[in-house]
Amino acid sequence: GESVGLHLPTLSVQEGDNSIINCAYSNSASDYFIWYKQESGKGPQFIIDIRSNMDKRQGQRVTVLLNKTVKHLSLQIAATQPGDSAVYFCAEETGGYNKLIFGAGTRLAVHP
Amino acid sequence: GAVVSQHPSWVICKSGTSVKIECRSLDFQATTMFWYRQFPKQSLMLMATSNEGSKATYEQGVEKDKFLINHASLTLSTLTVTSAHPEDSSFYICSARDPRGGDQPQHFGDGTRLSIL
Numbered sequence: 001g002e003s004v005g006l007h008l009p010t011l012s013v014q015e016g017d018n019s020i021i022n023c024a025y026s027n028s029a030s031d032y033f034i035w036y037k038q039e040s041g042k043g044p045q046f047i048i049d050i051r052s053n054m055d056k057r058q059g060q061r062v063t064v065l066l067n068k069t070v071k072h073l074s075l076q077i078a079a080t081q082p083g084d085s086a087v088y089f090c091a092e093e094t095g096g097y098n099k100l101i102f103g104a105g106t107r108l109a110v111h112p
Numbered sequence: 113g114a115v116v117s118q119h120p121s122w123v124i125c126k127s128g129t130s131v132k133i134e135c136r137s138l139d140f141q142a143t144t145m146f147w148y149r150q151f152p153k154q155s156l157m158l159m160a161t162s163n164e165g166s167k168a169t170y171e172q173g174v175e176k177d178k179f180l181i182n183h184a185s186l187t188l189s190t191l192t193v194t195s196a197h198p199e200d201s202s203f204y205i206c207s208a209r210d211p212r213g214g215d216q217p218q219h220f221g222d223g224t225r226l227s228i229l
Contacts, residue, residue: 008153034217043118043205043220044156089155093217098209099146100218102156 008087010107019077019110023090023103028071030092034100035064035075038087047075047088077108085110115139116208118221126229127198133191133224135206141186142208146218147179150203162189196228 013019025033031052036044050057050064050073057064063076073090090103115138125131135145143164148156160181161169168181178200180192189208193200203225207218 032217041223041225043116043207043222045220046216049217098144098217099158099161100207101158102148105155 008105008107010109012109012111013080015080015082015110015112017080019075019080019084019108021075021077021088021106021108023073023075023106025071025073025090025092025103026101027092027094028068030094032093032098033064033066033073034091034093035062035073036089036091036102037084038089038105040086044089080108080110082110082112084108116206116219116221118206118224120224121222122225122227124227124229125196128195130192130194131196131226133193133204133206133226135189135191135208135221137187137208137210137219140208140210140212142189143186143211144209145183145189146207146209147181147189147191148205148207150205150223152203156205159191193226196226198228201226201228 034049035047037047038044048059048062048064050066055066061078065074087105087107089105091100117136117138119134145162147159149159150156158171159174162181162183164183164186170176183189203223205223207220209218
């Protein structure tokens with residue numbers, strides 16, 4: 001299930017299940033979006049990206065969906081594994097110098 | 113692949129001192145680097161964009177005199193937290209844009225945990 005902590009919502013799933021992590025972005029003019037995985041004490045790790053001329057992109061075990069109408073992104077992880085446990089952030093590229101604005105993040109907890 | 117290194121990874125210092133954090137691109141030249149700040153259980157917040165050879169561009173609400181950024185070479189940007197206080201304790205992360213392009217927009221360092229006593 002999904003619960004909301006003080007700052008970071010948590011999604012708890014069983015190993016082997018599929019996970020869906022959602023994100024709302026703010027700028028309707030943004031045309032490039034990225035999902036990152038962050039493990040404790042480390043920097044963000046690139047997972048997958050998508051441009052606004054697409055609504056779906058698939059990688060290895062991951063799929064990103066983009067709904068520009070409602071400014072919504074989702075990350076789907078197939079057959080979730082314990083190693084997928086981390087905090088996941090979406091980011092939108094915007095403004096000058098192509099800076100990234102990060103979403104609030106979701107903690108994914110995978111239980112055996 | 114492209115690698116960004118931060119140093120130190122962890123620093124503890126007394127209130128009132130200044131702390132310098134280094135961000136290096138190891139296998140590419142980065143004209144643009146970014147500095148982020150992350151409090152526990154929160155997201156990354158962009159502090160400033162560091163441009164080689166020119167002044168950094170700070171985000172709204174970030175004190176430029178408090179967080180000094182120097183991007184003196186194409187492989188090194190530094191962030192100096194001046195007169196640090198306990199409320200400056202945070203996880204500071206840098207990233208660099210590879211001008212050659214590639215599969216990622218920015219390459220991130222592994223962060224520096226700053227604790228001010």
